[in-house]
Amino acid sequence: MSKRSLANPVSPGERRRRVIFKSLHDCIEAEGYVNTSLQDIANRADMSASVLCYYFSGKDSILLEYFESVCASILEQVEAISVKAPLDQIHALADFWFKGKARSRKEIGIMLECFGVAVNHDGLCRAKNNFDKVCKSYLVTLFDAVPSALGQNSADSAEVCYALTIGLRSSVYFDKGIKLKDAHRIFLETMLPLCGFDSR
Numbered sequence: 401m402s403k404r405s406l407a408n409p410v411s412p413g414e415r416r417r418r419v420i421f422k423s424l425h426d427c428i429e430a431e432g433y434v435n436t437s438l439q440d441i442a443n444r445a446d447m448s449a450s451v452l453c454y455y456f457s458g459k460d461s462i463l464l465e466y467f468e469s470v471c472a473s474i475l476e477q478v479e480a481i482s483v484k485a486p487l488d489q490i491h492a493l494a495d496f497w498f499k500g501k502a503r504s505r506k507e508i509g510i511m512l513e514c515f516g517v518a519v520n521h522d523g524l525c526r527a528k529n530n531f532d533k534v535c536k537s538y539l540v541t542l543f544d545a546v547p548s549a550l551g552q553n554s555a556d557s558a559e560v561c562y563a564l565t566i567g568l569r570s571s572v573y574f575d576k577g578i579k580l581k582d583a584h585r586i587f588l589e590t591m592l593p594l595c596g597f598d599s600r
Contacts, residue, residue: 416445416447420452420462421462429506438453463524468527471531475535478493478535478538493565494588498569509573512569512570532562543558547595564587564591
């Protein structure tokens with residue numbers, strides 16, 4: 401056992417919450433959020449619905465905390481990228497969003513479902529707006545550090561980059577003709593010139 405795990409043991413309640421998050425994730429992956437009931441989540445978590453409701457007030461509150469935890473994890477990883485040189489950051493962003501196990505088609509689908517539910521869910525909408533704001537702020541800082549080839553201000557360039565990222569993630573999910581490797585290439589071919597770098 402590591403020193404870290406000895407110093408910060410996970411409480412039984414936190415372990416149960418993680419099991420519930422995993423159960424929700426698996427339910428969404430299998431049936432979609434709309435077709436998932438609180439009982440489905442409880443069944444997959446191997447607990448009763450009443451025990452589940454001790455930790456969460458309902459299905460939407462589980463989704464909100466799950467989404468917030470996923471967003472926090474993504475932002476932590478993006479923050480780690482921000483210490484690199486600008487050119488390296490662009491390549492690292494392409495790899496982060498469009499390569500690797502964590503960015504699989506199923507993972508993208510789950511995030512898109514969360515975005516869809518956020519349209520009519522105030523808490524999720526606020527969480528998504530905060531996530532978007534932090535991502536765009538990071539991109540503004542990146543664009544401030546590079547010579548923009550198009551002469552756009554950093555905020556406008558950040559909007560273009562963020563729209564490109566979300567759009568390509570959606571395309572990978574819905575368009576069978578676009579795979580993660582295609583999205584990775586398109587991202588780099590667009591971002592590098594936008595930042596004033598040679599895309600070759």
